[in-house]
Amino acid sequence: MAPVIHLRDVVALLGGFPALTGVDLDVDAAELVALVGANGAGKTTVLRVCAGLVPVDSGTASVLGEDLTRNGRAVRSRVGLLGPSGGLYDELTAMDNLRFFARAARVDPADVDRAAERFGITGRVADSPVVRLSTGQRRRVALASLVARRPQLWLLDEPHGGLDAEGRDLLDAVVLSAVASGATVVIASHDLDRTSALGCRHVTLAGGSVVEGGPDAA
Amino acid sequence: MSTWAWVITGWIITVVVVVAYVGLVLQRGRSLSRQVPPEEQRWM
Amino acid sequence: MSIGNGQSAGTPLATQDTRSVTGHPTTGSPATRVLGIIVLLCLPLVLWLSFVATPPDAVQGESVRLLYVHVPSVTVAYVACFVTFVASIMWLWKRSEWWDLVGSSAAEIGSVFTALTLVSGMIWGQITWGTAWEWDPRLTSTLFLFLLLVGYQALRAASPDRSSRSRRSAVIGLLLVPNILIVNRSVQWWRSLHQDATLFRTDLDFRIEGLMLFTWMFTTAVGMVLLVWLLFHRFRVGWLANRVEERQLSEAVAARRAEATP
């Protein structure tokens, strides 16, 4: 079976800065992979390339069977990305955000309500503008939005950051059940203990390329 | 100003601007050419 | 990175100009040298025709001599803008570096000649109408064309990378022609509502005599050769700038890679 993510010698330039300098990466279906490495190693950019948000400047890249250089749009609607900032409208309430992004992604409203409840976005939290929520609460809203979409590929950027202990456990449970149902999950993280506990395969990045755990080593 | 003076002014402005622009383009081409190996300058 | 059909600017003559390779590299090629020499040789003839050979016009007097430089400027400016328009459409279709460079080169040349058109037009207006600016449809739409071309360059200068540069400028390039048509039409309507519309309708109503017509056509033809010559050179400047940019980027990639692998 073709891998869900297949990157070969991917170079990505962000406004002239070589964020990725030749990444090789294979991730199979229903696999759980953690990208590790120092700050600025390129973890976030790998996730954004896989989401079809950053253009590939050279190399070959395919995600979910689509060629990223040709059909980024097809990939974008099938992946879920949890960025460090959540990507929510500050002025709208948590529930408004959830409903808007759900309708934009053509998700059943019932799924949204269920996901919101699961992540504790109820009552006052649900009706507060996002700008008044704490980092952890915002993270929960973004996660609920992601879960409701049920993407085939989950790209999580430092997902544990800002969450309380209960939230982190909830996240781990959600990730494991997603993998169990056949989704693929890639996590960029500094929390090696947690990713090991989850049973992730570790891939180490440095200087914009994979230095450990790439396809050659495997 | 007399008609002739205006006419000459118009011509001089046009010629000077065109010559200056041509010079600028050629100058830019020269300085960039020095940074690129000849095999990439396909018009050679 | 693919350069599409970037070579077609010089391919037919891509031969052994060893002097350029070993000596001073330039954006010149045999083809452009021929064009440049044609322009240079024609210049004295243009001046002679415009100032000596042609008689003063019966209605306009000596001011007609300004039109021998104004009309070629207008033609070059508008042809260049039309090239940008077509190149923008072609870029949106083909997405090739070649069309992006054609469009941006023509836009830069077009803005220079649009500015010259405005200046010589205003001077001519000063002589003929006694005011430098008349709200004439052609003059007004040329002014807005110029402002939009300035916006085009500013947008290109502000874009961080080549992809967004070509995307965003192609949109403005595509708007050039509709905008000019709408502005022209609306100003024409506006002025025709005023009673004095005929005042400046008469200005071109003079007898075009054989030699004057020839001078116009000749200077315009020289202008067009100059445009083609400039397009070649400006295209190559843009192409070289892209190569330099790529070179710097691949050096940066290599440097970062070297840092990472011990």
Add this chain to the structure above:
Amino acid sequence: MLRDAMLVAGKDLRVEARTRVGLGQVAPFAVLVLVLFGFALDPDRGILEAATPGLFWITVLFASVLGVQRAYAVESGAGVRDALRLTSLSPGGMFLGKALALAVQLLAVELVLGVGVIVLYGADPAGWILLVGTALPATAGIAAAGSLSGVLAVGLRVRETLLPLLLLPVLAPVLLAATRAFEAALDGSPADGWPWAGLLALFAVVYVGCGIGLYGTVLEES
């Protein structure tokens, strides 16, 4: 596409309903400009009366620049543009939605300004059918051209200064046509005004078409 447009427009208007930047800042700014014109062109000399249609539409143009900036500032928050691109909204729908929300807000500003010129400049709203028939296509054109120019400036460091440079030359014919049509309406000769309203409608159609066709090109960037 229409469904996406309604969704995006609804979201933008909801943001406006919660923050009231349009009503609380853009509309007061527009009124302020009217007052300043009044100071500059002494109301007793009759210049103000003659210039009312032009001043009205110039003020609308200024307000539209602010409106476009606001419409895209809403999305400048970290990760919001990524989140939008990861949805399956069609680019044409997103454009229409943005333009629709902008048009609604501009119409509200125009209403406030209309009251302003009646009260402050003593304008007589005769021929109101032509006034409405002008304002609607003019607003549609401004909103469409504004949304398209706005997305061209998105993400650039100089967007605030670049936007007016791109937008105002494009809107010049709108200013001209809408002003002439308003003059005709206020003069009580609406027959002179309708061709201008037609030109405004043509402008709106051209820019809505360009926007639907081109919005995705700028949005894609990959």
